[in-house]
Amino acid sequence: MQLPLMRFDDEVEIVPGRKLLAKVSATLIAPSDHFVTRPVEALELDFEGVAGDLHAGATRRSGGREPWYPRGTEMRNERQVSIVASDELATIAAGMDLREIRPEWIGANLVLEGVPRLSMLPAGTLLFFKGGVTLKIDGQNAPCRLAGRSVADHARMPDREAGALLFPKVAKRLRGLVAWVEKPGRIVADEEVSVRIPEQWIYRP
Structure with a gap:
């Protein structure tokens, strides 16, 4: 017996796709031994990510963000490129009572301008660069204590561990x-x- 088709359109909230324009304001790369980046004139990208960057590779090892795998499990590298926005970094800095937070302190590869609430772009968003590169967004970069310690060190916060704990709280959904x-x-x-x-x-089943 064939069951009738069921429609759920009236139960699902659907937001149409759209296009925005942005601009690259900075390009940065991390050395092979540390996640803190440094400004460069350009980024050369292949299918493994930013050539010469710490996070380049077709695969990576799982960590605390993937509790469903034993730590160190080889998995696809969906974290090849880190992207931030200057206005969101300024918001984080204000929340931490700091003068500034520079993108290199938290390992950013790209700083983009012109996209409101950059960190809220959904997974699957495509970034088409005028020079020909296409990046696909995997999701938000959850803030962690490692980045917090880097911020505390670079900003010369008097209490390093307090800064490391504060950063993940203030930077939630703002870290790029x-x-x-x-x-x-x-x-x-x-x-x-x-x-x-x-x-x-x-999705509401």
Whole structure:
């Protein structure tokens, strides 16, 4: 017996996709032995990520963000590129009573301008760079104590561990995004970016 088709359109919240424009304001790379980045003129990307960057690789080892795997399990590297926004870093700095938080302190590879609430872009968003690179957003970059300690050290906070604990609380949903390379190439500062946000829906079974 064939069951009738069931429609749930009236029960699902659907937000249409849209396009935004952004601009690259900084490109940065991490050395092979530490996650703190340094400014560079351009980023060379292949399918493993930013060439020469600490987080490059087709795969990575699982950590605290993946409690469903034993720590150190080899898995796909969806965290090849770290992306932040200057306005969100300023908000975090204000919340920590700091003058500034620089993108290199927390290991950012790209600083983008022109996207409101950058950290809230949904997974699946595509970033089309004018020079030909395409990045695909995996999701938010959850703030951690390691980045907090780096902020505390660079900002010369008197209590390093207090800063390490405060950063994850203040930076929640403001710390930027992680992405992987869908189409390789070269990214330079001041480059235009077409941001294509997919159709979104709230799944309520």
